[in-house]
Amino acid sequence: MKLLVFAEQRDNVIKKSSCETVRAARNAADALGLECIAVLAGSGVEGIAGALGRYGASRVIVVDDPSLAAHSSTACAKAIASVAAAEGAGLLFLPASQMGKDLAPRVAVKLNAGLASDCIAIRIENRDIIATRPAYGGKVMLDVRITSAVKVFTLRPNVFPAEVDGENAPVQKAEITFGPEDFGAVVTRVDVAVGRPDVTEADIIVSGGRGLKAPEHFALIESLAEVLGAAVGASRAVVDAGWRPHDEQVGQTGKTVSPSLYIACGISGAIQHLAGMSSSKYIVAINKDKNAPILQMADYGIVGDVFEILPELTAQLKQVLGK
């Protein structure tokens, strides 16, 4: 049996979440005594494939086809499932990125496999994988086991380390024929904001809530985020009020995040918000209400006025970080 791990590339750059997934896949493969093979799909991607060896792939199979220049979930899922079948892979790992979440269920159906999604820990017991995954927006953790012969796992971004250890891996090409029927949904345009990371991928998040009092005061949050190279997050209250776009919402009905540092400003900490950010490594809370639930889980709290503290914090960090 072999383990196959899918690496996502955009514009021929391999995403960090995929490097994390390849490393986690290699660790699992080593523990089970299996070969760890990576698969990469796209057009003109052969040149970037070998580097996956440095994250743990012992070889890389590329599905390189001009028709894959624009991403199509239907065609890409076919590529992954075909390679898995040809290699006889019994375990598949994908990143739980937006692309991975689109692909994994399709691959699972094609291979009659069970799927454990958004896993945050993987351990081996009795030569089988036990995966831990959050549910109810992070309020609980589940240990799950897949009982089908072929098993598919997606791994949450920003949780597993992407350690570099090893050399470039040999690259093989898989020949797969695609027809028009394989392109049911095709990406025709990508607009990615430059400079500001997404909350699900960010190492640092600066988040604001009702305590900011008005949408224009989010400039304070943005300035601090800018200095730290951080993503901007928001509570449900301010998203529902239309102050901030929904893609910034952190919580059970928004995004569940795991950054190294989460700075909550003027957020009291509703249950559904806390669930979404409690797996942050370090939490800073700035809130003038000393009884705010967020201060109960913050590593460092300042019980004070965000309008006084945020400008000072931004100014001093600018100096300290030389920006």
Place this chain on the structure above:
Amino acid sequence: MKIAVCINHVPDSETKAKIGADGLSLDRAGINYMMSPYDEVAVEEALRIRDKFTGEVTALSLGNEKNKETLRKALAMGVDKAILLKDDAERDSHGVAVGLAAALKPLAPDVILFGKQSIDYDNAQVGVLVAEMLGMPSVGVVIKIDMQDGKAVCVREIEGGHETVETRLPSVFLAQKGLNEPRYPSLKGIMAAKNKPIEEQTAAAAERLVETLAMRKPPAKAAGRIVGTDKTAVPELIRLLREEAKVI
């Protein structure tokens, strides 16, 4: 246009999680249930597509008798038909998808809508599983759908931005907040929904592929320290973040 929308009945997001006696699921006592919030967006979009192109919206929910509450809400919002796919046992995502796909097939919908994920188990699998089982394309986390001539041009969220995706009908769409503003059922709608029938079918049987071994609360985070109460605390906070936490 034939439109189907698949909805789920879930614990309210304000619910405090308490693990049940089995150690595998939530203690259901005292929990309020609601339609999963992304499913509300899906229902709203289904109604808007119907009103634009004419046609019929069928809402489906797989679960026990209690799911009728969420189907009633969909009827009150304005869907034309509601079907409960009955199974008292809890299913994994694959099981839910098998049940839904079997019921959707004879309906032959042009458009199938789901919420981008159900906020109970957060698997974010069922919509795409159903699409693959029915041989349809799908667009996930969608915030805009423009439909014409048997095609849909959609905008969906990706990390740090957006993607435009073109798909042909029939297709599955997974609704994200921001796609629309779901309507509140009118009093008239609520009254009318009380008398509308909910069709019941036994959900098609499915094998379980993922088993839960344990459910537990995440380790409680111990409260840390209060660094100060005004801006004089800032230098100490920065020192702690750099020297103790080493995160900046």
